[in-house]
Amino acid sequence: MIRVPEPREDSLTAPRTPKYQAIASDLAAKIRHGDLPPGSALPPQKELSATYGVTLATLRQALQRLEDDGLVSQQAGRGTFVAEPRAAYRLDSLRGFAEDLRAQGQTVSTQILGQAVRKPPAWVSAELGIDKDARVLRLERLRLLAGRPAVHQLSWILDVDLADVDLSGTSLYAALAGRGVVVHRAREVVRPGVLDAVTADLLGHPAGTPAFVSDRVTYGLDDAPLVFDRATILGNLLEIRTERAVNGLSMQWSRQV
Incomplete structure (x- = not known):
């Protein structure tokens, strides 16, 4: 059983600070x-209330304040x-997934689960605007956050010449840039x-x-599709975060039927 040290006197006696906020701040620290x-x-x-x-x-x-802030989880019984700790999946940057998390100081590693030229499903072909019989590079990756699996990522890439490139430690966007894309x-x-059974x-x-x-x-620059990517992200390890400005990020909400 973890013992919570006696709270600092000044943290509980600050004027006009509700006691529950002072307790939440003390535990958060x-x-x-x-x-x-x-x-x-x-x-x-x-025991905590007596302390x-x-x-x-x-x-x-x-x-409840700590739970709202994502610091604790209250489990009935x-x-x-x-x-x-959660990392943030940002929607306001155009970077690869691992690159985005590393910029936040997170430790990210990648396992390549599959990397081969394949015929994509019809719905992926439609997303990429290609013929249903065309073949593209199928890249399946597992992203680990601090050594723990956090994201399953399946990408379909038009540039099949990347089939032999080691993408375990290289951003896909960087690999494309290296080829002039x-x-x-x-x-x-x-x-x-x-999560389905496989994921x-x-x-x-x-x-x-x-x-x-x-x-x-x-x-790409010609506004033609380059990559279709589907990422399945564990909600207990990552949260989605964005910043808005008057002329900044645009977000649209649609109703799921």
């Missing part, structure tokens, strides 16, 4: 500093646990989904686990 590591259980609520000298109602407000823009749709096995989670599914089409 301990989580971020590693005193309460990911996956560890917080002491029972009665902080507050009612259970006040403590529960603090725990089990207790409250420190959540695993310039990435101009991308169209991406992100929707909620669940669940690869990501080490039960089938039916909630996930984000990203479909992205990348275009």
